[in-house]
Amino acid sequence: MGQTYDILILGAGPAGVSAALTAHARGRSVLVLGADPMTGPLAKAPAVENYPGLAGMSGRDLLAAMLRDLERLGIPWVTGRATGVVPFAGRFMVSAEQDVYEARSLILAAGSQQRDKPLPGEAELLGRGVSWCATCDGMLYRGKRVAVLGLGGEGEKDAAFLRSIGCDVLYFDPAQAKNVKIKGTDRVTAIVIGGEEHPVEGVFVLRDTVAASALLPGLEMRDGHIAVDGDMATSVPGVFAAGDCTGRPYQIARAVGQGNIAALAADGYLKERDK
Numbered sequence: 001m002g003q004t005y006d007i008l009i010l011g012a013g014p015a016g017v018s019a020a021l022t023a024h025a026r027g028r029s030v031l032v033l034g035a036d037p038m039t040g041p042l043a044k045a046p047a048v049e050n051y052p053g054l055a056g057m058s059g060r061d062l063l064a065a066m067l068r069d070l071e072r073l074g075i076p077w078v079t080g081r082a083t084g085v086v087p088f089a090g091r092f093m094v095s096a097e098q099d100v101y102e103a104r105s106l107i108l109a110a111g112s113q114q115r116d117k118p119l120p121g122e123a124e125l126l127g128r129g130v131s132w133c134a135t136c137d138g139m140l141y142r143g144k145r146v147a148v149l150g151l152g153g154e155g156e157k158d159a160a161f162l163r164s165i166g167c168d169v170l171y172f173d174p175a176q177a178k179n180v181k182i183k184g185t186d187r188v189t190a191i192v193i194g195g196e197e198h199p200v201e202g203v204f205v206l207r208d209t210v211a212a213s214a215l216l217p218g219l220e221m222r223d224g225h226i227a228v229d230g231d232m233a234t235s236v237p238g239v240f241a242a243g244d245c246t247g248r249p250y251q252i253a254r255a256v257g258q259g260n261i262a263a264l265a266a267d268g269y270l271k272e273r274d275k
């Protein structure tokens with residue numbers, strides 16, 4: 001672990017980039033941590049017609065231009081998937097695979113939470129046979145039979161890694177991983193896929209992202225989105241949220257505006273704490 005950032009922004013989509021630009025303009029040290037934004041929703045937009053001044057630019061080009069702004073201003077941006085947030089002594093420790101980052105405040109700009117609904121049994125058995133990270137937990141399952149649900153882009157690579165360290169791997173790609181149920185009471189005992197039950201000791205659920213609500217226990221949700229007030233403050237002091245993760249309409253203009261408000265509010269929060 002290195003420096004403590006003033007503000008860590010989770011997500012490098014429009015809301016996250018907007019928050020980063022404003023926080024940087026306020027003189028704050030900022031780290032943007034996000035899964036590859038080119039796998040996010042905006043990259044799929046063929047032409048954006050409702051954002052002022054862009055004249056039908058493609059989502060990919062718009063995203064690339066936003067990311068160039070981070071580079072131009074020297075705002076650090078690391079590509080990675082956050083897997084957990086632990087509040088500790090007024091700070092937040094954010095783990096991303098094998099790295100841990102520390103910050104005094106957080107802005108969650110992780111996009112719509114709807115697509116990351118947990119599988120039946122996943123939340124209940126997390127840490128008791130269910131894992132979100134092959135690198136972090138693979139060794140615990142050496143010599144054991146595990147199922148790997150490759151729901152994101154890196155699933156096959158992670159399955160190969162688990163095999164290389166001696167796990168007996170049953171791999172399911174996104175097309176196969178339908179109608180899934182993870183079974184067990186104290187620990188995982190089996191996975192049911194498409195009506196067929198496979199006895200396993202571990203289940204790796206590998207998505208490109210982990211929903212912010214699952215990352216930070218105690219975060220209040222409303223209708224499947226992170227609950228925020230007018231300053232984009234969440235129920236956890238020092239944690240702000242912006243963009244699609246806070247609700248509809250899912251639109252770039254809203255995400256960018258909320259990112260701006262969240263950064264100003266995080267700056268205000270830090271000023272109050274430093275008085």
Ligand SMILES: Cc1cc2nc3c(=O)[nH]c(=O)nc-3n(C[C@H](O)[C@H](O)[C@H](O)COP(=O)(O)OP(=O)(O)OC[C@H]3O[C@@H](n4cnc5c(N)ncnc54)[C@H](O)[C@@H]3O)c2cc1C
Nearest residue numbers: 011013014015035040041082111209210243244250251252
């Ligand atoms: C096909 C399509 C077309 C669209 N067209 C338009 C349009 O024309 N106009 C318009 O206004 N809107 C459009 N949208 C909606 C627009 O893309 C979203 O509203 C906008 O991208 C939201 O920005 P955001 O920053 O809130 O979230 P996102 O763009 O979703 O960015 C969030 C980022 O956080 C990352 N992330 C999530 N969890 C984690 C984690 N645990 N660790 C690390 N990173 C994480 C995600 O991978 C993602 O890159 C379209 C969407 C789609 C799917």
